[in-house]
Structures are given as structure tokens and as C-alpha cells.
Amino acid sequence: xxxxxxxxxxxxxxxxxxxxxxYRSRAILRLLSGLEPLGRRLLxxxxxxxxxxxxxxxYQGLPVHARASRRVFAPVLAPQGIxxxxxxx
Numbered sequence: 001x002x003x004x005x006x007x008x009x010x011x012x013x014x015x016x017x018x019x020x021x022x023y024r025s026r027a028i029l030r031l032l033s034g035l036e037p038l039g040r041r042l043l044x045x046x047x048x049x050x051x052x053x054x055x056x057x058x059y060q061g062l063p064v065h066a067r068a069s070r071r072v073f074a075p076v077l078a079p080q081g082i083x084x085x086x087x088x089x
Contacts, residue, residue: 001052009054016040016047 004011019039020032039046 004052004054008057010057012053012055014050014052016044016050018048019043019046021048 001011019036023029023032
């Protein structure tokens, strides 16, 4: 639950599943499928899978007012310190 909250999730319902391991034998599977609800009621701590329902918390950003820029931009490729036009004598 703490991990979900740290990741901006709101935890909801939780449930356990798979209280008995899967088997290949159909007879054992039929027996265990009947015992699955019993394990859900009596031994919820020993489930093989824990399912959590969570919602992601998203917030809309607040508009930021544009501040006035005080920077002075100078052309980079223009020669600096050299007059570009000659004065007529």
C-alpha cells in the first residue's frame, strides 16, 4: 500500500487468489476447485496472488504567468567591434 501511495496511486479494494497450486490431474483439480472458496475464507494470508485495485492521481497544472524578459539578444554571426558602414570624409 505504501508503494502505491508513493507512486501517486489511491489504493482501492484488494483480494487474494490461487490458494492451491495447479495440478495436471483432473481429479485433484476438481477437489481443489471446491476447496478454493474455503481457502479464501479461512486462509486469505496464504494466497499465491494478491490483487490490488488502484487509481492514478493526476493533477492539472496551474497556469503560470509569463514574466517579462530582460535579456538583450545580440546576433551571434554579426562581427563585433568592426564598423559595418564607412563614414564619408
